[in-house]
Amino acid sequence: MLLAGVMQLLADQAATIDGLRCFGFPADSVVPPALMVGFPESYDFDEAYERGMDKVVLPLWLVVPRTVDRTTRDLLAAYCDGSGETSIKAVLEAGTYPGLTVNVDAVEFDFNVSIAAIGMPAAKFTVSVWGEGE
Amino acid sequence: MTSSHGKLTVITADSHVLTGCNKSTMTRARDVHDSTAYGDDDYGQDPGLGKPGFSAAGWYDKTATTGNRAVLQPLADSGDKVTWTRKPEGSGTGKPLETFTGFVSQYVEDNPVKDIVQWSLTVTIDGGLVTSTQG
Numbered sequence: 001m002l003l004a005g006v007m008q009l010l011a012d013q014a015a016t017i018d019g020l021r022c023f024g025f026p027a028d029s030v031v032p033p034a035l036m037v038g039f040p041e042s043y044d045f046d047e048a049y050e051r052g053m054d055k056v057v058l059p060l061w062l063v064v065p066r067t068v069d070r071t072t073r074d075l076l077a078a079y080c081d082g083s084g085e086t087s088i089k090a091v092l093e094a095g096t097y098p099g100l101t102v103n104v105d106a107v108e109f110d111f112n113v114s115i116a117a118i119g120m121p122a123a124k125f126t127v128s129v130w131g132e133g134e
Numbered sequence: 135m136t137s138s139h140g141k142l143t144v145i146t147a148d149s150h151v152l153t154g155c156n157k158s159t160m161t162r163a164r165d166v167h168d169s170t171a172y173g174d175d176d177y178g179q180d181p182g183l184g185k186p187g188f189s190a191a192g193w194y195d196k197t198a199t200t201g202n203r204a205v206l207q208p209l210a211d212s213g214d215k216v217t218w219t220r221k222p223e224g225s226g227t228g229k230p231l232e233t234f235t236g237f238v239s240q241y242v243e244d245n246p247v248k249d250i251v252q253w254s255l256t257v258t259i260d261g262g263l264v265t266s267t268q269g
Contacts, residue, residue, distance in 0.1 A: 046141040048156045
């Protein structure tokens, strides 16, 4: 697997969620709701003989508009649910990724992530991807 | 000292490369015969027959026809003796090659909830190892 391709694949699959703007890289500025694929938290080579497998763990940042009320909660929660049309986990794991295995491992929350000096409620998804080394 | 990295290792079973393999162990063992006699102050021990053993493990590969489930499960189910090869320093002219005949005496698939599926196997070797170099 090639890193840029993996990051873009995840963004493209997330973009099948209606109304979610997705970027396969850490964007300088976004209009929420938006999802950005960050650079890997870890990238392990040689998980198997002869470059047979690498593993990369990626953070996916999802931000929603700051409106401190029930709307923000409901919007963010729907992206973080384990199932449903806007579930990041369900949508990413339903994707087709030739030669790759994708799992959404966990989600954490930060109520004030700053992007272009604008604070936004955010969820950080941790996604593990396994694939043949290239 | 010139070491060799384990990642270069190549294992084949019945001409199929074991994809996803990430651990393997070749053991060269030999029976020991007790030759202690009256009057000896220490045990006497003599070498007996050789009894090599082999085991391997790795990540599950679901590729339909060439994945390790497609290759290894039939071998485990049939008990067929097939040819195995081991290239402990990887592929390359002049590098060591070990060949042996054996059957899968244990094949395990492990499904941890927080990780991808893994397999492991034990091969019982019929006869000895043939050690040579790759052409």
